[in-house]
Amino acid sequence: MESLVQIPPEPLDGLLRTQRREQAAEQDSEQQVNEKYGLERDAEGSNEAVCVDKSSSEHCKGDTEGQELANFNEEEDYVSSYLPITCYSILIALGGLVFGYDIGTIGGLVDLPALSARFGDSVQTGPATFSPIVKGALVSVSCLGGFVSGGVAAKLIPVIGMRCTIFVSMLLYALGNTVILLAPSWEVILVARVFNGVCIGLTTITCPMYISEITPIRERGLFTSLNQLFTTVGIVIGALSILFSATRYYPDDISQYQYPLLQGILLSAIGGVAIWLVPESPDWLxxxxxxxxxxxxxxxxxxxxxxxxxxxxxxxxxxxxxxFQMNNIHHLDSKNSTSILKGRPKYFQRTLTGVVLLAFQQFTGINYFFFYGITIFENVELKTPYLVPVIFGVVNLIFSGLSVYVISLFDRKVLLIFGSVSLTLLMAAFTAVGTFCEVNFHVTILLIVLSCLFIAVFSMTWGPIAAVVISELYPPRIKVKAMSVCGSSSWIFSFTIALVIPTLTSKIGFALGGVFALFTFLSIFFVHYLVPETKNVSSTRLDRSYETNPSRFGVVLQK
Incomplete structure (x- = not known):
C-alpha cells in the first residue's frame, strides 16, 4: 500500500539518533555511534532503510526495489539459527497446552461420578447427576469468558505486551481451578469456569499473534501451527487425566475430580513461569x-x-x-486509520471474513466429539467410555503433528477447501450410520473410526489453518483489535454449540451431525470466494490487493 504522505528522512534519522545517543556512553563516542548505526537513503529519497556497510555482512542487503518498509525480504529476515526461535515458540505454545488441557478435561469432568454426586441437580434413581442443560452450561460457560477476553486483550496487549498478557491468563486459570476445588455448589463452579474461559480466550488470541510477530514471514505458518500442536498435546494429557481419575479413584472419593483440577493448576504455573524466558515482541517495543x-x-x-x-x-x-509512517497516517486520519468499520483498505470486510471463518470452524462440529465424546458413546457397547476421548486425543495429536509439515507444502485455501469437502462427507456418514443402523459392537467400531477420520482431517486443515489465516489477515495497526473481535465472536459460536449439544443429543441423537455437515458444506463456497490466500504474503501486499481489487465482496490474490 502506497504511503498516504511522503515521509522525509529527517524525522526518522532524528528519532533513531536521539535514542542511539542515549547508549553512546556504553558503546562509543557520539560520532562513532552515528557512524555505526546511521541510516542511508537511496538516491531518490526513498523511505527504505539500507545497510550502511553493504560489504560487512553477506546476508544483509537493503531493499533495491522500493518495497514497503514492513515487507522484509529474505535477506532481511535472515535467522542464523532456528533453535532459539523454535524454543521460544514452544514456550509461548504452552498457553495452547493449557487450552487443550481444558478441552480434554471438562467434558469428562462433568461426567465423573464424584463430581456429579456432590453437585448434581438431577436425582432420579441412584446418585445425583447433572441435567442436560446444567451439563451444557458447565461446559460452555467458559466460552463466555472467552468472549469477554476479546475486549480484554484489545486493551491489555497494547499496554502491557503479549508476555505479561499470557502470564495474567495463566494466573486466571489457576484461580478458576482453585475456586472449583473450594466450591460449595455447581453455581460457584459456573463462576469459576468463567475465569478459566478468560484465560483460554486470552491465550487463543495472544499465543498465535505472539509467535506470528517474532518469526520470519516464510516460516510464520509453520511456527504458528505449533500452538495448535500443543493444544492437541494438552487435549491428550487432559483425557488421560480423566481416564486415570475415573479408574483410579472410587466414585465417592472427591480426589476423583480434584486430581485433574490440581494438574491444571500445575500446567498453568509452568506456562506462567516459562513465558518470561521469551523476548518481548520487537513490534510492541x-x-x-x-x-x-x-x-x-x-x-x-x-x-x-x-x-x-x-x-x-x-x-x-x-x-x-x-x-513512524503509521503514526503519521493515524494523526492525519485518526478516526479511520485504526477503525474496523471505516478503516481502509476494507478493514470491515476483512474482519467480517475472520469472524465467519472462525464461525465455520466451530460449526464443523469438532467440539461435538471433544466436549461430549463420553456422552455420545455412553449408550453404545463400550465398557469404558472414558477411553473414547483418549483415542480422539491421540489421533488429534498425531495428525496435528503432521499438519506442521503439511502447512508448509500447500496453500491455506487448498487445505481449507479439502478439509471442508472431507469433513462434510465424514460427518454425513457418521450421522447416517448412527441414525439408521442398529447399535452393536461392529457399528460402534465404525462410528469411532469415522469420528477418528473426522478429527484427523480437522487437525490438518480447519484446526490450525483457520488460526493461521486469522493471524496473517490483518495489518499491524488493527491486528490486535481485529483478532480480538474474531476471537470473541468465535467464543459466542462455541458457547451456543456447547450449550445445546447435550439437550439436542438427548432429543434427536446422532441426527445432530447432519446440521454440522450442512454448515461445513457451505464453508466450501465461503473459502473459495471470500478468503484470500495469505501464505508467504506480507500485510502490506495484502493491503494492496484489497485496495486494488474491484470486487466488492472478496479479494483474489495471486502469488
Missing part, C-alpha cells in the same frame, strides 16, 4: 517507544545474531520507520 537497545536485543535473540549485526540494525530501523 517499538510501538511503546522503548529504547532502541531493547529492540535490537530482542531481535538479536530471536534471530540468533549479535545485537550490533547489520541485519539487526537494518531491521530495527525499518520497524521504527514503519511505526
Amino acid at each position: 517499538v510501538k511503546r517507544s522503548k529504547p532502541i537497545s531493547k529492540v535490537k536485543k530482542s531481535l538479536g535473540k530471536l534471530r540468533s545474531l549479535p545485537f550490533d549485526d547489520e541485519c539487526i540494525i537494518n531491521a530495527t530501523a525499518k520497524l521504527f520507520d514503519y511505526n
Whole structure:
C-alpha cells in the first residue's frame, strides 16, 4: 500500500539518533555511534532503510526495489539459527497446552461420578447427576469468558505486551481451578469456569499473534501451527487425566475430580513461569517507544545474531520507520486509520471474513466429539467410555503433528477447501450410520473410526489453518483489535454449540451431525470466494490487493 504522505528522512534519522545517543556512553563516542548505526537513503529519497556497510555482512542487503518498509525480504529476515526461535515458540505454545488441557478435561469432568454426586441437580434413581442443560452450561460457560477476553486483550496487549498478557491468563486459570476445588455448589463452579474461559480466550488470541510477530514471514505458518500442536498435546494429557481419575479413584472419593483440577493448576504455573524466558515482541517495543537497545536485543535473540549485526540494525530501523509512517497516517486520519468499520483498505470486510471463518470452524462440529465424546458413546457397547476421548486425543495429536509439515507444502485455501469437502462427507456418514443402523459392537467400531477420520482431517486443515489465516489477515495497526473481535465472536459460536449439544443429543441423537455437515458444506463456497490466500504474503501486499481489487465482496490474490 502506497504511503498516504511522503515521509522525509529527517524525522526518522532524528528519532533513531536521539535514542542511539542515549547508549553512546556504553558503546562509543557520539560520532562513532552515528557512524555505526546511521541510516542511508537511496538516491531518490526513498523511505527504505539500507545497510550502511553493504560489504560487512553477506546476508544483509537493503531493499533495491522500493518495497514497503514492513515487507522484509529474505535477506532481511535472515535467522542464523532456528533453535532459539523454535524454543521460544514452544514456550509461548504452552498457553495452547493449557487450552487443550481444558478441552480434554471438562467434558469428562462433568461426567465423573464424584463430581456429579456432590453437585448434581438431577436425582432420579441412584446418585445425583447433572441435567442436560446444567451439563451444557458447565461446559460452555467458559466460552463466555472467552468472549469477554476479546475486549480484554484489545486493551491489555497494547499496554502491557503479549508476555505479561499470557502470564495474567495463566494466573486466571489457576484461580478458576482453585475456586472449583473450594466450591460449595455447581453455581460457584459456573463462576469459576468463567475465569478459566478468560484465560483460554486470552491465550487463543495472544499465543498465535505472539509467535506470528517474532518469526520470519516464510516460516510464520509453520511456527504458528505449533500452538495448535500443543493444544492437541494438552487435549491428550487432559483425557488421560480423566481416564486415570475415573479408574483410579472410587466414585465417592472427591480426589476423583480434584486430581485433574490440581494438574491444571500445575500446567498453568509452568506456562506462567516459562513465558518470561521469551523476548518481548520487537513490534510492541517499538510501538511503546522503548529504547532502541531493547529492540535490537530482542531481535538479536530471536534471530540468533549479535545485537550490533547489520541485519539487526537494518531491521530495527525499518520497524521504527514503519511505526513512524503509521503514526503519521493515524494523526492525519485518526478516526479511520485504526477503525474496523471505516478503516481502509476494507478493514470491515476483512474482519467480517475472520469472524465467519472462525464461525465455520466451530460449526464443523469438532467440539461435538471433544466436549461430549463420553456422552455420545455412553449408550453404545463400550465398557469404558472414558477411553473414547483418549483415542480422539491421540489421533488429534498425531495428525496435528503432521499438519506442521503439511502447512508448509500447500496453500491455506487448498487445505481449507479439502478439509471442508472431507469433513462434510465424514460427518454425513457418521450421522447416517448412527441414525439408521442398529447399535452393536461392529457399528460402534465404525462410528469411532469415522469420528477418528473426522478429527484427523480437522487437525490438518480447519484446526490450525483457520488460526493461521486469522493471524496473517490483518495489518499491524488493527491486528490486535481485529483478532480480538474474531476471537470473541468465535467464543459466542462455541458457547451456543456447547450449550445445546447435550439437550439436542438427548432429543434427536446422532441426527445432530447432519446440521454440522450442512454448515461445513457451505464453508466450501465461503473459502473459495471470500478468503484470500495469505501464505508467504506480507500485510502490506495484502493491503494492496484489497485496495486494488474491484470486487466488492472478496479479494483474489495471486502469488
